[in-house]
Amino acid sequence: MELIVKVGGSVAADQQAMASLFQDLASLRIPSVLVHGGGKAVTDLAARLGITSSFHEGVRVTQPREMALVDMVLAGETNTELVRLAQRAGVAAVGLTGADGALLTGTLLFPGEGRTARVSSVNLAVPELLLKEGFLPVIATVGTGEDGLAVNINADEAAQAIACAAARRARKGSPPVHLCFISDTVGVLNDQGRIIPEITTSAIEELIAAGTVKDGMAAKIRSCRSALEAGVARVVIGDYSEAGDITRLLQGTKGTSLVPSSRGSTASERSSP
């Protein structure tokens, strides 16, 4: 596994962008997995059923009665629709949840307050098996708790945990692992609304403390730091607007690259996003 691409809910719902993204992945010809979100669709369904969702620093505090809805939306509709779309785009894809083959196991993050979990272990056996047979694994980030019951894992954190596990497995001399977060924003923006092309890990907490980066983006850039610390070679955040964007993101000509503090400065603005 060399490339982990995470798409947020708004990108996952954009059929045109996703069809193009699947074609990008096919043409790259490197063992890749797609991890998807879909948080907004969960919030919308919960609201229709009279449940008000709540979040802590961009992470859902999943009420016990909300968990079945998370399963329904992420593992049910979103995952299945993405697999169908990949197939229409000519990519052989297989949908997985974190429960399959114990891909994602978690410990409760807000004990007593519901079913949100933090990843405690990752088992890449099933995705690796699929990659060997030429399938693209498409992963919904509902998993299993240490108590054997359903848990909801933030998709950014799950993508990061999968990338970290892949980086740990990569033996000396094997190709590096890359992690690409595709969201509804061209990258991480500064206080003037301009894209920051490069952020060092030591600047992450400062950007959050200053309020420049918040909500879902705060969780995302914290995930980036964990990935870099675990040996993921390249971590980038950006949007997907046209064919070839995955390559541009991986090359650093688009989006925001996260880099270890030992490399680069906290970065200046790119003149045009």
Ligand SMILES: Nc1ncnc2c1ncn2[C@@H]1O[C@H](COP(=O)(O)OP(=O)(O)O)[C@@H](O)[C@H]1O
């Ligand atoms: N400094 C920032 N730069 C860009 N986006 C930011 C920033 N701070 C907060 N955000 C918010 O983070 C959102 C992206 O995170 P999130 O909603 O979790 O996306 P996704 O569902 O794609 O993972 C943006 O749409 C924006 O509202």
Ligand SMILES: CC(=O)N[C@@H](CCC(=O)OP(=O)(O)O)C(=O)O
């Ligand atoms: C615990 C937690 O936050 N789970 C997320 C999982 C989906 C997700 O992360 O979706 P996006 O990438 O579209 O935000 C949620 O329920 O919203």
